[in-house]
Amino acid sequence: MKQKVIAVAAAFLLIVSILLYMTYQKNKPITLTFGMFAGSNWDVPNGESYKIIDEVVERFERKHPNVKVEYVSGLQKSDYSEWLSQQALKGNLPDVFMIRSNDLSTFSDIGIMQNLNSYIHKDDAFDKAAYFTPSYQSGTYQKKQYALPYESVPTLMYVNRTLLEKEGISLPSDNWTWADFYDICRRVTKDTNEDGALDQFGVYGYGWQNAVASNGATVFNAEGTKATLSDERVYEAIEFTRRLEELNQGMTPTSEMFDKGQVVFCPMRFSEYRTYKPYPWRVKKYSSFEWECIPMPAGPQGDNVSELDTLLMGMAKTSQHKDLAWEFLKMLSYDETTQEDIFAYSQGVSVLKDITNSKTVSRYLQEDTPGESAFKLDFFNKTMEHAIPVNKFSDYDQAMSVADSEIRRLLSTDEDIKTMVNTLQSKLDILLQN
Missing domain, CATH: 3.40.190.10 (Periplasmic binding protein-like II)
Structure with a gap:
C-alpha cells in the first residue's frame, strides 16, 4: 500500500513538473530581433520612418506578452546591406529583416534567407491573392517565396x-x-x-x-x-x-x-x-x-x-523563433492596420488590394492631390x-x-x-x- 501511495505521489509530482515546465516554456521571455534602416526606401524625406514599425512592435508584444521585439535604430539605407552581410558573417542575423529589391537574389543565393513556401501553404489565415500580383512576385526568386512585400512604388x-x-x-x-x-x-x-x-x-x-x-x-x-x-x-x-x-x-x-x-x-x-x-x-x-x-x-x-519597386521583408534561415518570426512578418506585410499606415506615414503604396481600394486610402490620396485635381483610383489599381x-x-x-x-x-x-x-x-x- 505504501509503495502504491509513493508511486501515485511520484506520478503526481511528474505531472506537475511537466505542467510547470510547459508553462515556463510557453511564458519564458523571448527576444525577437528585427533588422531595418532609417528613413525612406525611396530616397525622399520621411521624418516618421519608425512610427509604423513601433506601432507594429507594440501590437505584437501585446499579443505575445513574453516576447520583446528589438531593433537597431539609426542605421542608414546606404549602410544597411553591408551591415546585414556583416551580421550574417557573425552568425547574428535578425529574425526578421527588411530586404531591398536589389538584395533579394544575393541573400537568397548565399543561403541566409528562409524559404517561406511551407509557412504560406500551411497557414489557412494567409492568402497570397490578397496582394497585388507584381508586389508579391517581387519576393519570389527561382520559384521560391523568400520574402513578403511591405511597400511598393x-x-x-x-x-x-x-x-x-x-x-x-x-x-x-x-x-x-x-x-x-x-x-x-x-x-x-x-x-x-x-x-x-x-x-x-x-x-x-x-x-x-x-x-x-x-x-x-x-x-x-x-x-x-x-x-x-x-x-x-x-x-x-x-x-x-x-x-x-x-x-x-x-x-x-x-x-x-x-x-x-x-x-x-x-x-x-x-x-x-x-x-x-x-x-x-x-x-x-x-x-x-x-x-x-x-x-x-x-x-x-x-x-x-x-x-x-518593392521593399520586402524576410526571415533569417537561422532564426530560433521561426513561428513567431512568421507571425511578425505577417503583421508587417499582411495586417490591414499596418498596411493602411503605409499611406498615413510613408510615401509608398500598400501591397494589399483591399487597402489600396478602400475609402480611407482614397481620402489620403485625395489630400495629397494638387489643386482641384482628382486622384483617380481606377487607373491606379x-x-x-x-x-x-x-x-x-x-x-x-x-x-x-x-x-x-x-x-x-x-x-x-x-x-x-x-x-x-x-x-x-x-x-x-x-x-x-x-
Missing part, C-alpha cells in the same frame, strides 16, 4: 495640366499611346520668346527603359542569366526614344525646367509625388502650375505599364496590378550600367539600332555568365 507620368491648357491640348486618356505622347511633345516643343533657342519642351526624364517596359519587353530575363535586348519590341522602344530626343534639337530639358513649368511630362515615382504635393513641399516645388498623374503611354506591343516588378539580381547594377551607357550613346547617333543592340546583347551575356 510604381512610376507614373506627371503632366503639367496648366501648360497643356495654355497650348489648347486636352489631357491624355488613361489608355494613351506612344503616338499620342509623341504628338503632344512635338506640338509643345518650341521657342516661346523667339530668341532662337527652345525654352519649352515635351518631356523630362523619360528614358529608353520606360519605353521598353511599356512595349511589353524586358532588359534581362527573370533569373539574371542573360540579356533580352535582341527583341523587336526593344528595337521599337529605342527608336521611339530617339525620335523623342530629336524633338529637342540637341538641347537637354532639366528638372528645374519642369519645376518652373516649362515641360509638360515627367515620369516620377509615386513616392516623390506624395512627398512633394502636401504643404510645405508644394510651396517649394511645382507651385506655379496644376498637374495630374496618368499611366505611362503604351507602346504598340505593350500596355500602359511601368516598373514597380490597374497600374499596380499590371506593373512590372523590378528583379535586381546580384550583377544587375553593373549590367544595367553597361546597357544604359551604350544605349544612351546610341540615342545621340544615327547608328543602326538593331546591329548595335545585338552587339550589346552579346556583351551583356558574357558579363552575366562570368
Whole structure:
C-alpha cells in the first residue's frame, strides 16, 4: 500500500513538473530581433520612418506578452546591406529583416534567407491573392517565396495640366499611346520668346527603359542569366526614344525646367509625388502650375505599364523563433492596420488590394492631390496590378550600367539600332555568365 501511495505521489509530482515546465516554456521571455534602416526606401524625406514599425512592435508584444521585439535604430539605407552581410558573417542575423529589391537574389543565393513556401501553404489565415500580383512576385526568386512585400512604388507620368491648357491640348486618356505622347511633345516643343533657342519642351526624364517596359519587353530575363535586348519590341522602344530626343534639337530639358513649368511630362515615382504635393513641399516645388498623374503611354506591343519597386521583408534561415518570426512578418506585410499606415506615414503604396481600394486610402490620396485635381483610383489599381516588378539580381547594377551607357550613346547617333543592340546583347551575356 505504501509503495502504491509513493508511486501515485511520484506520478503526481511528474505531472506537475511537466505542467510547470510547459508553462515556463510557453511564458519564458523571448527576444525577437528585427533588422531595418532609417528613413525612406525611396530616397525622399520621411521624418516618421519608425512610427509604423513601433506601432507594429507594440501590437505584437501585446499579443505575445513574453516576447520583446528589438531593433537597431539609426542605421542608414546606404549602410544597411553591408551591415546585414556583416551580421550574417557573425552568425547574428535578425529574425526578421527588411530586404531591398536589389538584395533579394544575393541573400537568397548565399543561403541566409528562409524559404517561406511551407509557412504560406500551411497557414489557412494567409492568402497570397490578397496582394497585388507584381508586389508579391517581387519576393519570389527561382520559384521560391523568400520574402513578403511591405511597400511598393510604381512610376507614373506627371503632366503639367496648366501648360497643356495654355497650348489648347486636352489631357491624355488613361489608355494613351506612344503616338499620342509623341504628338503632344512635338506640338509643345518650341521657342516661346523667339530668341532662337527652345525654352519649352515635351518631356523630362523619360528614358529608353520606360519605353521598353511599356512595349511589353524586358532588359534581362527573370533569373539574371542573360540579356533580352535582341527583341523587336526593344528595337521599337529605342527608336521611339530617339525620335523623342530629336524633338529637342540637341538641347537637354532639366528638372528645374519642369519645376518652373516649362515641360509638360515627367515620369516620377509615386513616392516623390506624395512627398512633394502636401504643404510645405508644394510651396517649394511645382507651385506655379496644376498637374495630374496618368499611366505611362503604351507602346504598340505593350500596355500602359511601368516598373514597380518593392521593399520586402524576410526571415533569417537561422532564426530560433521561426513561428513567431512568421507571425511578425505577417503583421508587417499582411495586417490591414499596418498596411493602411503605409499611406498615413510613408510615401509608398500598400501591397494589399483591399487597402489600396478602400475609402480611407482614397481620402489620403485625395489630400495629397494638387489643386482641384482628382486622384483617380481606377487607373491606379490597374497600374499596380499590371506593373512590372523590378528583379535586381546580384550583377544587375553593373549590367544595367553597361546597357544604359551604350544605349544612351546610341540615342545621340544615327547608328543602326538593331546591329548595335545585338552587339550589346552579346556583351551583356558574357558579363552575366562570368
